[in-house]
Amino acid sequence: MDDLVSKAKKGDPDAFTDLIQSQMKNMYKTARSILSQDADVADAISETILICWERLGSLKYNSYFRTWMTRILINKCYELIRKNRNITVDAEFPEQGYQEIAYENIEWKETLDSISEKYRLVMMLHYVEGFTVSEISQILEISEGTVKSRLARGRDSLTDIYDLRKRRANI
Structure with missing residues (x-):
């Protein structure tokens, strides 16, 4: 590169x-x-x-x-x-194009969207993009400790969501 x-x-x-x-x-x-x-x-x-x-x-x-x-x-x-945030929405909505997405992708997207943005962003940068804690710290202009805690809290949030879905499936 x-x-x-x-x-x-x-x-x-x-x-x-x-x-x-x-x-x-x-x-x-x-x-x-x-x-x-x-x-x-x-x-x-x-x-x-x-x-x-x-x-x-x-x-x-x-x-x-x-x-x-x-x-x-x-x-x-x-x-x-x-x-x-400053734009008002018109009463008329444009038509949305049809987009076929695999069920697994929809479920994963919904799961990620359900966690806080600050955790989701750090997790995406680390686990999907492969950035190190140090690089994420530089990109987001936050301390490495904050990056590590957001990664841990994001993982905990995903675990909680997974456990909740698992319990609902067993009911």
């Missing part, structure tokens, strides 16, 4: 495209853990890509590209949430 970042910093659009393509799935998962609407996720990702392209030269260490990009994405997600 460092090679692609170097080429992209020199203005190579193909290298930047390859770099972004390699991170697209990770970006979607991270944004989706914060935002509930796919349109908002797409907006956050596209704005993040634009900012990354414009400010790539300010990245000091190529090896931190993914952490840097993720921080920008998270900031964009929170910015969209703030903007959406």
Whole structure:
């Protein structure tokens, strides 16, 4: 990845495209853990890509590209949430397109959505994206101890939800 970042910093659009393509799935998962609407996720990702392209030269260490990009994405997600709070909803709702999702994915998504966002985000960054506690601390600008406690509380929340569903199934 460092090679692609170097080429992209020199203005190579193909290298930047390859770099972004390699991170697209990770970006979607991270944004989706914060935002509930796919349109908002797409907006956050596209704005993040634009900012990354414009400010790539300010990245000091190529090896931190993914952490840097993720921080920008998270900031964009929170910015969209703030903007959406100020928007009033029209009486008419646009039609939603049909989307087929496997049952397991729906159940997993519902389970993750049922835990607090601060725990969900840290868990997604650690377990899905593979960031270390130290990297998450830098991305979210919180202490490593806070990251560790949020991971533990998130795991506890998931365990509680699983146990509750298991008990309901046995009733």
